[in-house]
Amino acid sequence: MNSSNKLSSFIGSVIIAFAITLFLPSMANAHGSHGSKAHGSSCNVNSHGSKNHGSKAHHGSKNHGSKAHHGSKNHGSHGSKAHHGSKKHGSHGSSCSTSKYNKYKALAAKYLRAYYKCYNYKYYRLYVHYMKKANACKPNQTADNCTKYKNLADKYLAAYNRCGYYCYYRYYLYYMNLYKKCEANINKTGKVCGLVFEDSNANGEFDKRSDKRLANVTVKITDSKGKVHTVKTNQRGYYCACDIAEGTASVDIDETTLPDNPTQVVGTDPTDVEVKAHRRNWEEKNGYTFPAPTGNVCGTVYEDSNENGTQDGNEKGAAGIKVTIVDANGDSHEVTTDDAGNYCLKDVVEGSASVTVDVTTLPDGATFTGTVTDDITVVADQNNPAGKDSYTLPEPVGNACGTIFEDSNQNGVQDSTEVGAAGIKVIITDHNGDTHEAVTNDRGNYCVINIPEGSATVKIDRSTLPAGAELTYGLDPNDINIIANKDIDAGADGYILPIPTGTIFGQVLEDVDSSRSYDSGDTGLAGVTLNITDSEGNIHTAVTDANGQWTLPGLPEGEATVEVVEDTLPDGYRYVYGENPSTVNVVLNAETDAGMDGYTIHRRSSIYGWVKKDTNENRAYDSTDEGIPGVSVILTDVNGNKHTLITDENGLWFKVNLPGGETIVDIDDSTIPDGLSRVYGGDPKTKLIIEGSGSTNAGIVGYGLGA
Secondary structure, eight states: OOHHHHHHHHHHHHHHHHHHHHHHHHHHHHHTTOOHHHHHSTTSGGGSSOHHHHHHHHHHHHHHHHHHHHHHHHHHHHHHHHHHTHHHHOOTTSOOOHHHHHHHHHHHHHHHHHHHHHOOHHHHHHHHHHHHHHHHTOOOOOHHHHHHHHHHHHHHHHHHHHHOOHHHHHHHHHHHHHHHHHHHHHHTEEEEEEEEEEOTTOSSSOOTTTSEEOOSOEEEEEOTTSOEEEEEOOTTSEEEEEEEESEEEEEEEOGGGSSSSOEEEESOSSEEEEEOTTSEEEOOOEEEEOOOOEEEEEEEEEEOTTOSSSOOTTOOBOTTOEEEEEOTTSOEEEEEOOTTSEEEEEEEESEEEEEEEOGGGSOTTOEEOSOSEEEEEEOTTSEEEEEEEEEEOOOOEEEEEEEEEEOTTOSSSOOTTOOBOTTOEEEEEOTTSOEEEEEOOTTSEEEEEEEESEEEEEEEOGGGSOTTOEEEESOSSEEEEEOTTSEEEEEEEEEEOOOOOEEEEEEEEEOTTOOSSOOTTOEEOTTOEEEEEOTTSOEEEEEOOTTSEEEEEEEOSEEEEEEEOGGGSOTTEEEEESOSSEEEEEOTTSEEEEEEEEEEEOOSOEEEEEEEEOTTOOSSOOTTOEEOTTOEEEEEOTTSOEEEEEOOTTSEEEEESOOSEEEEEEEOGGGSOTTOEEEESOSSEEEEEOTTSOEEEEEEEEEESOO
16 A cells, blocks of 8 residues: 555545544434434533533534534434344343343443444444443442542533533533433432413413413422422413423412413413423413403583583583493493593403493483593593493474375375375474474374474375375475474375376387297397287287387286287288287286287398307307307308308308308308317207208307416
8 A cells, every 4th residue: 555545545544533432422312312302401501510611512513513413414324233133142132241232331331432433334234233222220429429420521511611622512512411311310400391381362261272381480380309399480471481390390380470350261370280200291281361451431421501512611411311431351341420520430451442332321312412422441540431422302392193195085084995105205304494303103194202392393204105195185295383382284185196107118019039939039020019908908908129129018907808910910920929919917016928929030041150258168069159250151152152151149140032052151260269178069060951941950069268
């Protein structure tokens, strides 16, 4: 071997040796049960060492954490091979003794030395295997062992603080873990943990999403040996006390560190916990509720005598008026005004609130002129003004009463057989210009109360009279004089009603496709005459409009006969659907449909079809597909003549009077809307026209977005 190869080999050996030295503690942690829980718990090394150690330790653990993980991962595969080879090397579950422990330790040391000589990973896997077996048979720890681990940890911490090499710090962590575990084995201690939270919705249980976790709450744990341990909850409301002696421990929450006026609704305090060594022992959850901050809500209710909207010096408050306050929690509170008209409700929860004056507790006849319900914001620890609410007392009033009836015999008097008209609105305008309304009862009587004393005008709201009613008796409008505390006669008003009638309507259509039933392609026939004979034998005439529709109002109640005068149809049309003549029942004050009558013309021969849009893009026709209007369809008949048709709003095209023989149907794709292409139906296609056979269906061609 030349000198350069020797140098390379030497450097490689140094690097590998350093890596082993660096990762060995973390590997031992990984294989020797010194897990991350011990390292990461609040009971770990954070309480040991100087300030210098604390800052460097954090940096070191961060930088070397990935290396340790990487190392354990790389050697983990070797370790797993050794584990799967346990049939060859023996089971971890075999009985242990001190001699076996020493034997495994010696074998581990042997293979580690062999590994250092040639760096063959086979020896390293054997080393890991026997170290596991040795750890499994490790004899019970003694106080001397614990002291040894502590001394070694202190030694490596001092070395780390001296020179800053991270390998020293990792050795320090390794031996501190051994020391902690040794102490725990000797002292038989465990952890006591718990949760303190605010039961925000007061449902008596912990809700992760809604309940607030309480931080910085002091918890005192007195263990079975009488030692008191004090901890505080973290930001998530959890606490964990370490080194709690095995046995019964008492947990006491210092309520002085809770928000003011706590009430415990979940758990009990203090409470006992049975501590088992080497594990976390959970106390029951502790939940509290806290009263919301409160303030006072104050206001005034008074009589606004001069109606100026302000409480003047001579205007007194109203006593005994009930006021309801609904707080931010939706709870309702009542308070009553004092002799000065003032009220003040204490301890109202902070936040939005509504203040409502109970107007039923105002003096009789009072008109409330304030705001019935005021919305305010309650601020804690202060008087929150709800404002001043006012009312006015009315001037002296009287009543006005009258009657409205149907004067059937038009004699101007309500005879015993003439009933009153119910539901008629009467409007009385007082001398202040204010209006008062009443509606007649079943006997046609009305009475408007509390009209201010003085002149007034009575007027019937004629829109509430039966349609076509005409006044035959009385005055409308009528001037009267209101006297306080008296019923004034506003008189009687009589009217007559026209003879009630009803309306019928219908439609005459052309059966375009000769289907002998109505469909959306049928069109109206204009100028067709219909004779209608009413229930009294009178004959009325109606004529269809451009849409083939007709309407006939003013018919008496009962059965009427409707007949289409077929002589007024265009030449060649014959009846195909509907009923002619037909009967219809005329309903008073209603419109009744007399139905449709369909006619078709006998044609030499014809052909029709549709162009549709595949609305739901299923590439097949269904009833939801819409017609495409404005598309050109070119027909070439048997004689070579071309006929261009345009689809209507339903996508329908129709051609009559074609000669018999083969006709080619071709859709002009240039007239199809942009972006659409044919998805069903054939185009072009050839259809056979049989002369005199009626209409030939050329089918439906659909276009959609799909190619």
